[in-house]
Amino acid sequence: xxxxxxxxxxxxxxxxxxxxxxxxxxxxxxxxxxxxxxxxxxxxxxxxxxxxxxxxxxxxxxxxxxxxxxxxxxxxxxxxxxxxxxxxxxxxxxxxxxxxxxxxxxxxxxxxxxxxxxxxxxxxxxxxxxxxxxxxxxxxxxxxxxxxxxxxxxxxxxxxxxxxxxxxxxxxxxxxxxxxxxxxxxxxxxxxxxxxxxxxxxxxxxxxxxxxxxxxxxxxxxxxxxxxxxxxxxxxxxxxxxxxxxxxxxxxxxxxxxxxxxxxxxxxxxxxxxxxxxxxxxxxxxxxxxxxxxx
Numbered sequence: 001x002x003x004x005x006x007x008x009x010x011x012x013x014x015x016x017x018x019x020x021x022x023x024x025x026x027x028x029x030x031x032x033x034x035x036x037x038x039x040x041x042x043x044x045x046x047x048x049x050x051x052x053x054x055x056x057x058x059x060x061x062x063x064x065x066x067x068x069x070x071x072x073x074x075x076x077x078x079x080x081x082x083x084x085x086x087x088x089x090x091x092x093x094x095x096x097x098x099x100x101x102x103x104x105x106x107x108x109x110x111x112x113x114x115x116x117x118x119x120x121x122x123x124x125x126x127x128x129x130x131x132x133x134x135x136x137x138x139x140x141x142x143x144x145x146x147x148x149x150x151x152x153x154x155x156x157x158x159x160x161x162x163x164x165x166x167x168x169x170x171x172x173x174x175x176x177x178x179x180x181x182x183x184x185x186x187x188x189x190x191x192x193x194x195x196x197x198x199x200x201x202x203x204x205x206x207x208x209x210x211x212x213x214x215x216x217x218x219x220x221x222x223x224x225x226x227x228x229x230x231x232x233x234x235x236x237x238x239x240x241x242x243x244x245x246x247x248x249x250x251x252x253x254x255x256x257x258x259x260x261x262x263x264x265x266x267x268x269x270x271x272x273x274x275x276x277x278x279x280x281x282x283x284x285x286x287x288x289x290x291x292x293x294x295x
Contacts, residue, residue: 002026003151006059008052008075008082009096010037012231014065016126017095017155019044021063024132024154031055052076053085061151062086064094068240069102077109088114093148095136097121097237099244100166100173103139107165116141118148119165121172122156123179125232133157137175139168173248176241180262182216183238183279190224191286200225223280235282236275239266 003026007018010032018041021028028046031054032038038048049055052075056062062082066072072094076082082092092115094103107117118140128134134156138145145161152159162171193200204218222228242263249256265285274281 004058004060005029005151006031006049006052006055006062006082007041007046007065008032008055008062009065009067010034010041011065011067012126013095013122013129014063015040016129017063017065018046020129020132020155022046026154029055029058051080051085052082053080055085056082056090057085057087059086059090061091061093061148063151064092064096066094066096067237068096069098069106072096072098072102072106076106083110083113083115086115089116091116091118091144091147091151093118093120093151095120095122097172097176097241097244098169100139100169100248103169104166107140116144116147117165118144119168120148120152121168121175123172123175127232128157129155136160137162137168137171139163139165139170141165170248173241173245176238177245177256177259177262179216180238180242180266181258182214183220183282184262184265186214186217186220187224187282187286190221190283194225220280224283227280227283229278229280231276231278233279234275235266235277235279236270238279239263239270239275242266 005021005026005028007014007028007030010018010030018028018030022045029049030038030041030046031049031052042048064072066075092110103119110117118138120136120138123135132155135158136152136156138161149159162168190200193203201222204221207213245259269285
């Protein structure tokens with residue numbers, strides 16, 4: 001069934017989500033501050049909006065794919081924001097990765113304006129979005145989540161309702177802790193294999209199905225070996241998420257020593273100018289090499 005969807009934020013992740021919605025027969029209206037990103041979706045059949053308010057005015061569901069709580073708040077409640085154009089009862093699904101407390105505040109403010117809010121951070125990245133196989137963790141009221149599920153099933157293969165507003169974002173922070181540690185562990189193991197004279201390219205197959213196996217091992221060890229730094233995510237985005245996990249840990253009194261080390265490695269790479277590069281560039285922490293990075 002075709003749905004009228006507004007997409008606010010058409011970056012690497014939002015662009016992939018938008019492309020998938022179009023591919024599955026939905027009507028998509030898109031707004032982004034970067035006209036080039038909008039044009040890429042227009043070429044695939046989306047309509048361009050002059051503002052977030054205009055995009056929301058023609059939509060039953062508004063999808064947000066943005067980078068920080070401040071940007072989300074401005075896009076929804078700022079001048080020409082979603083709240084100015086959305087009809088009462090419009091469902092807002094925030095697929096950004098932001099702080100759980102900020103999400104709860106946003107959801108409350110939306111409710112005060114007669115709008116519905118579901119937090120739906122994701123795992124899987126742009127490649128999974130393009131084939132409709134994202135993993136989504138949802139927070140919100142039961143009825144709102146049920147409605148969101150009907151929209152999101154076009155882009156996701158695994159959708160779980162984790163609890164009330166903010167529960168999805170909390171789950172995403174946990175996801176990022178596991179991913180960040182795994183990225184770093186696989187990079188470290190790759191360098192050890194190389195230094196010890198083992199063909200690291202064979203390790204993913206050798207360990208496939210064993211207890212050390214993981215999606216990150218299978219995807220990233222070959223990329224680490226080949227120094228394949230094509231961008232599917234960003235190191236500085238991982239810093240943001242690990243910072244969020246550490247902030248949550250301070251509030252809950254949770255000890256997270258491994259996360260602290262992982263976050264510091266990511267911060268060091270960001271300080272070295274590699275924050276905009278893919279997680280594959282973690283190998284630079286171990287090699288110290290200076291390379292040309294793809295745009």
